[in-house]
Amino acid sequence: MAAGVRYGLILNLDPVYAIEGNYFSVSSFNGSASTTGGPYGQDNLAAPSIGPADGIDFTSAAVTTSGTIGSAELNWRRRTGGPIVWLAGFRWFEWNQAMAVTDRFVLVPPPSEPPGSSSLDVATGNNLYGGQVGMDLCLWNRAAGAFQVNGLGKAGVYYNHAAYQRTTGSFVQEGLPPVQLGPASATADQTSFAGELGINASLRITEWLSWRAGYSFFWLTGVATPAAQLSVTNITDSPPSAMIDTTDSILLHGVTTGLEARW
16 A cells, blocks of 8 residues: 555636646555465576475565556546536556565575575566546536535556566575676567546535545556566576566556645
8 A cells, every 4th residue: 555646737718628637646555475484486487497306495485566656647628518528638657666576595405505595676667658538427416515426537548668677686695605696677668558447526615625535446557567577587597688578467546535626
């Protein structure tokens, strides 16, 4: 979970048309997982998997992740005289994510070398630019009431320009100098999709001020994420080799709340 800020501004040109601008940024989505009580073997790596059959027991492993998202958009809005407001515009999305995997290992008997640990660090970045269309739908609005509910949907096709991944690692055995692995990196351009769904309620406090609360969903496809790079990267090669997988997806959702001022 993470918290962020969101700003929006609507300029009404006349009773039908308006221009809308929005920006939000959320960081950092942190996650972690760990396991003990091995032995375990490495899996889903471009390098040959290593495990007990190779004389190495991985006794524990841990992974940490972090991610940040940002978005800016500029839309043209058109009222229909009914409950629907159509919108179309340009939008930018950014999704950056990092992952660190660490493990400890021992050599199965008879031990010929000291135990140790290894680490793997993967960073990915995505910048999406494209057009979107959408609809702002009034679900509840009584003329004499102070309470209003609306639903929002937006979708677009985007150009993920120069999505990248960069992978490094290290290998350490007790009493021996550490061995640095990598770096290996790759970039690619990708056609992506992004969509947003939300429902919002507003309660009028004064003639010019309302309190708003809602729930939003964001879905991005055609993006690079760290876990997807493990099977296309080999930092034990000489030189290290890497491709990039930009076919992954992310889904983010959460509560929004704030104030709306009108003048």
